[in-house]
Amino acid sequence: MTTRKHVLLLLPTALAGTVILAACGGTGGGDGAAPTTEQTATAAADFNDTDAEFARMMIPHHEQAVEMSDLAEKNQAGTQVQDLADKISAAQGPEVRKLKGMLTTWGEKPLSDDAAAEVMDGMLTPDQMADLRKATGTEFDQLYLELMVEHHEGAVEMAQKEIHDGVNADAMQMAEDIVDAQESEISSMKGMLGDSGTDGGRKAAADG
Template sequence: MTRKRSLIRRGAAVAFAGTAALVLAACGGSGGSGGSGDGSAGHDGHSGTSSSAAASASASQGQHNAADVAFAQGMIPHHRQAVEMADLAPSRAQSAEVKKLAADIKKAQDPEIETLSGWLTSWGEEVPPEGAMDHSVHGSDGMMTDEDMDELMAASGAAFDTAFMEMMTEHHEGAVAMAETEQADGSYAPAQKMAGQIVSSQTAEIQQMNELFGKD
């Protein structure tokens, strides 16, 4: 490894680990429509009731603010890079556990990208284009550099497993920090809910990676 990272054990992750699978499943199901998170309103076949339900849902969720926009615009490229990293595992990882972890990350974060993009579109805000990975622009902490990604792509076997877990731990820590900022400063209820899910699931995955790394 060209640069050293420490894998930080988070005590809180132990409490979250038992529910990580349920949280990931919830993440996968929360954004399938790619909309604003209230797509269930208005499907009862009665237009008047539908409009009323939609208005009520909108009111309960509240208006979005600048923090919500920053969260969505930062988390999209952040998730895209995590998915890119996870896509390397099937052909490069040696450990079956690392391959399973990578598959879980991809399964959870792909639908969240769709949901975040839908929110930005509905708010009239720019959706970060593919390849927009500059964390200095989007505020996405924990992003890997081009050099890091080249290193990961060049690795295989046990070396890949170690590099993947080190980099993904740092990546997850950045996502948790971003999500905690959204929880503190955001106002859009669905975005704050997603932020809570990210904190729970990714903290649990950090703990899992710490444990796997300790076995090497």
């Protein structure tokens, strides 16, 4: 009889302990548990100098690609070049917004206007940009493709550095997406240049 009373007295304590353990298991972030908002934010904020440099440099780089592509319709680009320009604008505009969001999350500032104007890998000089603005029709198509190949190659180089040395998962994933998309576009553009039959087209095709 004494033993039975003792067991009954211990039972509520044991049940309470089970409830506590269950509650702890549900919020402790163990195996199989969904990450909390705080954990997700912490992971997004994890970055190094390479990540910050990638975002800072890629923002003006992408912005110039969009600016180049926005000239296509105004400058009477051919169908193939217009389709490519639309594709580049549609992809890189949203990426610019994501990159700016990363810098904000990390408490980092974008490049100043003066620094952004400096030539980086693949960036057009002011004279090259002026030439592109003046070109129309097939002349625009040829120049756009030649300059965008160089522009993309610069972006791929920057993205590969991020993949190799970065630590932020979001930035590294974007870098991988940039490499995949832009290497494919480089191949397509070199093919279009080769089909044009011009000296510049034959040179670009040979380089590919």
